[in-house]
């Protein structure tokens with residue numbers, strides 16, 4: 001059996017999910033790792049027994065035997081590194097968001113087309129068991145016409161700092177970090193309609209609040225308190241199939257507790273995907289609420305990554321159509337650009 005040879009560019013937090021998932025596959029070998037932080041790259045190579053270590057991705061991409069790379073760097077690396085990899089003839093799985101903005105994402109899609117290589121975007125939540133259950137229900141028209149959706153990812157105190165809160169490297173705050181997942185899920189579940197208009201506000205009221213005590217949060221690998229991105233946002237997004245989406249997010253907000261929610265409202269039934277999967281329908285002139293039972297072993301972050309990575313490899317080996325094509329990452333960047341534009345101008349933005 002020919003093994004697919006993979007390299008990791010960016011040996012930070014999330015790359016561990018990629019590498020451990022690749023390692024679970026018999027037909028994959030992780031042969032190289034690259035990070036601008038040499039110590040980190042070396043320690044990573046040792047941890048996972050990866051034979052080749054680089055600090056410059058150009059050098060890594062010269063490896064002829066390398067078939068594919070995961071790009072798991074800061075957001076500002078996604079476009080240039082993916083483009084270099086595609087031009088070097090490698091397939092790419094690029095973490096979300098696909099790029100810093102739609103202009104960069106467009107170029108990535110173009111280069112991928114020209115190279116004939118796969119560019120997949122890491123919308124990992126599409127591989128969730130709850131996503132699968134809800135998508136199946138929608139495809140079987142159990143919800144009917146889904147005309148309204150609400151989704152939010154709210155943190156009371158959750159600015160990770162470091163590159164996340166440095167606009168030059170991230171392209172934005174919770175909108176580009178958390179919003180990208182939630183808005184993508186709503187699009188994906190509903191057959192990928194195109195957004196046609198966005199009215200949004202972003203907030204820069206509370207900053208990062210590094211001085212707070214009492215509760216914990218996720219810290220970026222290279223933590224610093226520089227912060228020049230939004231701390232929260234809200235948006236109303238209309239799609240070309242008639243769907244209206246209300247979205248909100250925050251890294252820091254005076255709210256009772258963190259919240260993650262995704263709700264869809266159809267003319268036959270409604271559904272909630274987060275925080276738990278539930279359906280709201282009608283039977284014998286009674287309103288009903290039902291909760292599918294889901295195996296806890298197949299549920300969660302790690303399982304989603306295992307499935308995402310297995311799918312990426314399946315696309316390369318068996319020509320399976322890619323569930324997360326780069327074009328979907330581009331559509332999301334158009335929406336995120338419109339959120340920031342509407343917040344800046346105070347007006348509705350037509351896409």
Ligand SMILES: NC(=O)c1ccc[n+]([C@@H]2O[C@H](COP(=O)([O-])OP(=O)(O)OC[C@H]3O[C@@H](n4cnc5c(N)ncnc54)[C@H](O)[C@@H]3O)[C@@H](O)[C@H]2O)c1
Nearest residue numbers: 010011012013014034035036072073074075077095096221
């Ligand atoms: N899919 C998800 O649910 C999910 C979750 C977390 C993070 N992410 C995404 O993954 C990416 C990385 O996030 P993280 O939390 O792992 O960050 P991190 O800071 O822990 O790791 C990023 C690593 O990239 C390295 N790096 C930066 N530029 C580089 C370059 N040009 N060449 C080589 N290495 C470079 C850094 O030195 C660092 O080690 C981000 O784009 C983030 O949005 C996705």
